Amino acid sequence: xxxxxxxxxxxxxxxxxxxxxxxxxLTPARILVGYVCTxxxxxxxxxxxxxxxxxxxxxxxxxxxxxxxxxxxVYRAVTEEGLSGVLTGGLKAASGxxxxxxxxxxxxxxxxxxYPQGSGKKSQFAIYKR
Amino acid sequence: xxIEYRKPIRLIGAAAVGGSMELSGPLGEYLDLxxxxxxxxxxxxxxxxxxxxxxAIERALYKLSFRPNDVDLLLAGDLLNQCxxxxxxxxxxxxxYCGLYNACATFALxxxxxxxxxxxxxxxxxxxxxxxxxxxxxxxxxxxxxxxxQRTPTAxxxxxxxxxxxxSDRDPVEAAPIYLTRAMPGTIVDFxxxxxxxxxxxxxxxxxxxxxxxxxxxxTAPGDYDRILTGDLGWIGAGHFKELCAQNxxxxxxxxxxxxxxxxxxxxxxxxxASGSGCSAFYLCGYLExxxxxxxxxxxxxIGTGALMSPLTIQQKQSIPAIAHAVEFGxxxxx
Amino acid sequence: MNKVDKIRSQYQQKxxxxxxxxxxFRDCLRAFWVGGAIxxxxxxxxxxxxxxxADVERSGLFxxxxxxxxxxxxxxxxxxxxxARYAGAGTxxxxxGFANAIASPAIDxxxxxxxxxxxxxxxxxxxxxxxxxxxxxxxxxxILYLLRLFGADLPEV
Numbered sequence: 029x030x031x032x033x034x035x036x037x038x039x040x041x042x043x044x045x046x047x048x049x050x051x052x053x054l055t056p057a058r059i060l061v062g063y064v065c066t067x068x069x070x071x072x073x074x075x076x077x078x079x080x081x082x083x084x085x086x087x088x089x090x091x092x093x094x095x096x097x098x099x100x101x102v103y104r105a106v107t108e109e110g111l112s113g114v115l116t117g118g119l120k121a122a123s124g125x126x127x128x129x130x131x132x133x134x135x136x137x138x139x140x141x142x143y144p145q146g147s148g149k150k151s152q153f154a155i156y157k158r
Numbered sequence: 159x160x161i162e163y164r165k166p167i168r169l170i171g172a173a174a175v176g177g178s179m180e181l182s183g184p185l186g187e188y189l190d191l192x193x194x195x196x197x198x199x200x201x202x203x204x205x206x207x208x209x210x211x212x213x214a215i216e217r218a219l220y221k222l223s224f225r226p227n228d229v230d231l232l233l234a235g236d237l238l239n240q241c242x243x244x245x246x247x248x249x250x251x252x253x254x255y256c257g258l259y260n261a262c263a264t265f266a267l268x269x270x271x272x273x274x275x276x277x278x279x280x281x282x283x284x285x286x287x288x289x290x291x292x293x294x295x296x297x298x299x300x301x302x303x304x305x306x307x308q309r310t311p312t313a314x315x316x317x318x319x320x321x322x323x324x325x326s327d328r329d330p331v332e333a334a335p336i337y338l339t340r341a342m343p344g345t346i347v348d349f350x351x352x353x354x355x356x357x358x359x360x361x362x363x364x365x366x367x368x369x370x371x372x373x374x375x376x377x378t379a380p381g382d383y384d385r386i387l388t389g390d391l392g393w394i395g396a397g398h399f400k401e402l403c404a405q406n407x408x409x410x411x412x413x414x415x416x417x418x419x420x421x422x423x424x425x426x427x428x429x430x431x432a433s434g435s436g437c438s439a440f441y442l443c444g445y446l447e448x449x450x451x452x453x454x455x456x457x458x459x460x461i462g463t464g465a466l467m468s469p470l471t472i473q474q475k476q477s478i479p480a481i482a483h484a485v486e487f488g489x490x491x492x493x
Numbered sequence: 494m495n496k497v498d499k500i501r502s503q504y505q506q507k508x509x510x511x512x513x514x515x516x517x518f519r520d521c522l523r524a525f526w527v528g529g530a531i532x533x534x535x536x537x538x539x540x541x542x543x544x545x546x547a548d549v550e551r552s553g554l555f556x557x558x559x560x561x562x563x564x565x566x567x568x569x570x571x572x573x574x575x576x577a578r579y580a581g582a583g584t585x586x587x588x589x590g591f592a593n594a595i596a597s598p599a600i601d602x603x604x605x606x607x608x609x610x611x612x613x614x615x616x617x618x619x620x621x622x623x624x625x626x627x628x629x630x631x632x633x634x635x636i637l638y639l640l641r642l643f644g645a646d647l648p649e650v
Contacts, residue, residue, distance in 0.1 A: 030540075031533045038532025038587065039525035045582035046524035049308070050517050053353075056307045056585050057618050060594065063586060064626040072633045074648025085536035088553060089560065089587045090528070091622070096650075098630035103650040106637050114638055118630030125588065126623065128558040129595045130615070132565035137599025137611045140304070140569030202604040302601035304568050305618065306577025306584050306593050308520070312512045349501050351508060359508040394511065402504075427578075 030084045037079075037086030060091060067095020072103075097121050160375040161341045165327045166491040167276050169336040170283075173217035174444030175210050176436075177292070177318030183422045188444040189319075190217045196293060196318055204238060204246075207291035207320075211236070211247025214287060214322040218443075222324060224283075226251040229324065231284040233271050235264035237295050237316070237435055244287065253285070262361075262390045263344070264288040265321060265439040266462025266483040270341040272325045273485075282328060289320025290434030299354070299469055312356040314392045314433035317421055321439025323447070334454040336447065340376065340486040344368040346466065348479040354472050358395015358418070358430055361463040364480035365391060366402035368461055372484045373408060380410050384455040385446075389438040389463040389482070390418035392431035417441035438462050454489045520581055527576075527583030535560055535587070557588050564592035569600065594618035 045063065048054050054062070070076040076096045080087040087093055101121025105113025119126070173190040181192040191213055193199075198209040211234065219226060232251070234244035235258035248255050260267045268286030275281040295316040296303055325338060347364035365388050373379065380386055391399050396416040403410055417438045418431040442460060450458075462485070467478045535556050542552035564584075567573040573593050577584045584590055595615055602614035616623070637647050 031536050034536040035529035035533040038535075039529025039583075042528025042583045042586045043521045043525040045528075045586040046521045047517065049582055050310075050520060056582075056590075057594075057621065059582065059585065060590060060618070060622045061625050064622050065629050068626060068629040068633060071650050072637075072647065074650060077650055085539055085556065086529070086532045089532045089535040089556070091586055091588065091591060094588065094591065095626055095629075098626050099633055100650045102630045102634040103637065103647075106634050106641075111638055114631055114634035117634055118627055122626075124554045125557045125561065125591075128561045129565075129592045129619070132562050132592065133595030133599050133615060134611070136565040136569035136596035137603055137615070140571075140596070140600040297601060302597040302614075302617070304571060304574050304593070304597035304600050306568075306574045306590065306597070308578055308581040310512065311516075349504050351505065353508075353512065356508065356512050359512065363504065397511070398504075398508065401507075 033082060034084050034086035034089075037083035038089055039086075041086070041090045041092060063091040064095040064098075067092035068099045069095075071096040071099030094122065094125065097125070159343060160372070161270065161274065162492055163273050163277050163338055163340065164493065165277050166493070167273050167325055167327045167338040168331070169338065169447065169487065170324050170326045170329055170332065171218055171222040172321065172323040172443035172447040173214050173221060174319060174321045174440045175214045175217065176320075176440060176444070179292070179315075179426065180317060180319050180421060180440065183426065185421055185441070185445045188448055190221070190444070196291070203291055203293040203297060204242060207236060207238060207243035207289060207294045208246035210291065210318075210320045211244055211287065211289050212250065214289065214320040215248065215251060215285065218285070218322040218324055224324070226253050229253050229283045229285055230281040231256065231272065231275050232287065233258055233268040233284060234287040235259050235268065235435060236288060237261065237290045238298060243289060243291070243294070260462075260481055260483070261464030261466055262290075262433060262435045262437060263462035263464030263481050263483050264435045265442065266389065266460055266485045267343070269323065269325070269338060269485045270343060270483055273338045273341060276325055276327050283324060283326040285322060285324050287320065287322040288435040288439040290316050290318070290436035292316045292318045292434075295434060309429055310355045311429050312353070312358065312394050313429045314357060314390065314418060314431050315422065315428040316434035317432045317436040317440060319436035319440035319444075321436060321443030323439075323443050332451070334451045335489065336450055337488050337491045338485065339488040339492050342368060342372050342375065342484040344482040344484065346479045346481050348477055350477045352472075352475065352477050354467070354478070356394070357433060357465045357478065358390075358392040359398050360465050360478040361480040361482065362391055362395045362398035362402060364482040365389075365399050365461050365463045366406070368482040368484050369403060370406055370408060372459070380408060380413065383413060383457045383459050385458045386410065386414045387438070387441065387458065387460045388416045389461060390431070390433040391416045391463060392418045392433060394430045420445070435464070455487075456489055458487045460485045460487070523579060524581045524583035527580035528586055531560070531584070531587045531589060560588050561592040564589035565596040568593050568596040591619060591622060594622070
């Protein structure tokens with residue numbers, strides 16, 4: 029059941045993103061920013077927590093879940109430590125994901141090589157004619 | 159401003175170099191040199207583009223049995239910032255060099271200026287060259303190559319190709335000569351299109367204006383030409399172009415072709431077709447030159463189209479200004 | 494409005510209409526099933542980590558990290574962009590899109606050096622995400638803190 033809910037709600041969130049890309053002038057980068065901000069706002073409004081109980085990974089895996097994580101971290105930190113929590117809470121909660129993305133991205137940059145889109149394997153030979 | 163060349167300026171030889179996608183396209187067999195690896199023996203996309211320019215000049219000179227000092231002027235351009243691909247690629251030859259930039263209209267502009275230079279008598283032979291590389295252009299104008307994003311149906315794929323044409327008015331006349339007869343530099347036209355994924359639509363008004371002006375100035379009709387070619391409007395841009403021409407009383411028939419629709423097959427996932435400054439250069443130097451030598455055309459009009467924006471002006475929400483230059487080739491000179 | 498402006502705006506309208514997405518339903522369906530599949534896979538990973546004995550928070554973190562790793566890996570071997578061309582927002586909106594946004598400029602800018610190239614370009618697309626996400630969360634924290642000073646409260650997250 030959890031899998032079905034994750035599939036349906038996660039898929040719906042993605043489909044909405046696709047619809048926005050196609051129907052409005054939003055570029056993918058703006059979609060990413062918009063989704064994270066939406067997650068923070070919905071989290072702050074107390075709505076997203078209930079949604080995660082319903083949709084499970086369908087709510088936490090999309091980037092709105094990342095925004096929700098930020099809001100949740102801030103809420104907890106402000107409750108526990110007060111004013112300093114305003115600054116530390118968000119990134120502390122999201123630190124695992126951000127560090128992982130930076131480290132794996134860096135490793136990918138070190139060891140990856142970009143193939144041109146749509147072309148085949150990296151082989152070097154030329155075809156001369158005439 | 160119609161230019162009529164009074165000297166018998168001919169396109170005496172040409173060479174086209176392309177990458178793997180172009181090789182597997184419908185015109186792949188017309189490439190003089192094709193690489194299955196888009197890196198062209200280099201280690202970065204920018205050097206790859208420079209190498210492509212180098213190989214194109216080499217092949218063109220080799221086919222004509224020329225040495226670099228037989229050519230007096232090299233007019234070259236590409237899409238990279240500061241025309242680096244052309245400059246780095248042309249560095250080894252020692253040919254007097256002019257870097258040009260008119261985006262995808264660079265090749266037509268190069269032909270136009272090569273004609274003027276030879277007409278003046280100061281230059282014996284001139285090369286017009288232009289190239290573009292998909293990966294280099296993608297890095298500069300859009301996203302990193304590996305970035306996962308979809309293209310809209312209006313988007314075009316930058317051609318990985320380079321075309322090099324040698325013009326002269328003195329060598330022995332070949333079997334089916336291609337004379338450079340007339341040309342018309344275009345004006346900048348801006349119809350307020352801001353979508354970089356729809357460059358064909360941004361360039362179509364410029365192409366239409368140049369075509370209408372050209373037909374007016376020469377007193378000809380589209381039917382007088384064997385082929386009317388536009389540079390890289392793509393399927394969608396070509397549709398807009400035809401419509402704009404029809405609105406102004408010029409109906410384009412089956413003798414109209416867009417180079418951007420010819421280079422790839424539709425199933426190569428290129429959406430609206432090909433674009434880039436290598437597009438018209440490849441079509442002309444690769445395909446048309448070879449076909450012409452077998453079955454000469456009487457008159458061919460090439461309208462190179464270019465979108466003159468930069469990534470910064472687009473981020474600043476400015477619209478895309480476009481330009482189109484017309485160059486006419488014929489089997490006889492106008493004396 | 495003079496005549497030239499009128500022609501221009503007519504043309505812009507026409508271009509806008511002809512450029513409107515032709516395959517909206519098809520593309521949304523693709524985004525739906527791929528995005529849904531990634532989320533369901535995330536749920537499976539989550540269950541797996543729970544099975545291994547991680548608590549709710551940790552298993553969530555491990556799930557994100559695993560998905561990020563896979564996205565970076567497939568970006569590095571050049572499969573991610575191929576998949577994204579099919580799926581669109583289906584791979585963009587899950588955390589995989591964020592990972593790809595970091596890995597792809599890193600791979601791309603390698604030739605420009607490790608510091609000024611890869612280091613600087615790493616956050617090309619992901620930078621704004623972190624910037625606005627963090628800023629908004631700090632704003633939220635500030636509002637929460639001030640409201641509590643005056644005895645009010647916001648719903649629990």
